Amino acid sequence: MPREAPYLAVADALRARILAGEWEIGERLPSRARLAVGYGVGRNVLQRAMDCLIIDGLVEGRAGSGTYVRMPRERLRLIRSRHRERGEGSPRRPDTRERGSADAWDAHSQVRVPAPEAIAERLAISPGDLCVRTHYEFLAGGHPVQLSESWEPMAITDGTPVVLPETGPLAGKGVPERMRSIGVVISTVVEVPRPARATHVQANLLGISVGDLVLQIERTIFDTDGRPVETADMVIPDVRREVVYEFGVDRP
Template structure:
């Protein structure tokens, strides 16, 4: 194929994408059938099918069992504020502060349990594989709809048998990592975050109300005190519904 020339299925997908973008095919409209695409664009069944697959993979359309393929309503991305963002006098996490706004109608649920550190978690916490950690899983909702998953791990060597062993219980339950660690004389002085993207796992998208395989943003966050990791977490958000916003102080 000559340089710059697109395969037929990409040309068809591109035209349908344009129609979705300009409103010719508005949200909840049924996508033209495979037979209609074949006839309108003069392509084979295989090309028509591949074009539809491209649009589904991009999250522009969705299949409805026994009904057909429909244009998805595109959500307006909402911000996920990260490092450096704090409301005046606030000590909770940025997300909790955002959701405290009555307009956001944010809620969350969590569950903590002890487990042995996997190789990946052990590496991030700089502990030995198999050492005991407290894992806490969160499901955040905005306006009643699932919006974000977070899983955090804290080494029980540091927090075990202390008032902050359970992140959501005790005298400092629900407070930020910085405040909780300060209570056991650990001064958090830096946070490292790595932002990446990958296909959403089936179990993640089941909880987030999305389609398995659609792109999610993953923020790998690690709090450190004097160079020692005291907490690490994976924050997972659907890429089509969120934008990660960093507010960083200039020194």
């Protein structure tokens, strides 16, 4: 049998001690350097073990202060589904139902924003080309659960009723329906998920600690000609949300 990775063994040991009540909720754990010496591992191994406990919601890191035991939180499931994008129903087993999904959002759009180089590359436009940038804060039960920053080239939507995603006749209907109304048909959505750590701004907006693990999803939407019509960066707090991708199977 393969030997368990050292960081997993350390995470299991620390998890057992926390659940046994060795440290109370809100209590500071020994320093990471001290714990690394105590378990006979390097600091990188100890850091990965702590990351596991942060993901579990058992501990939280506080910048410049240390690591503390936190009240365990239920990690809700967030389903990314092709069925939902296409407006189709999707039967699920009871254990895969999504709970705590966003039920409200705040949005702020800015028009004629020059595209930064990285955004321009994703949209296949020139740096400085004008875009509509929209910042979203998604809420569930009044609590922030996701951030998103969306970019759309004004060359596609300028002068149309759907130039602003959250105003006009199709406000809040989503990119595919808005684009369809002006003759642009969506064919593909590409998402690239990457792990990251919360910045000060993200932590403040999401109600988490600076440095907490987050999942960043880079999404780009293409029309039937392969032209990018929108790109967005989504930020999801890993300690609260488990992201699941659901794929349908095409019927013959």
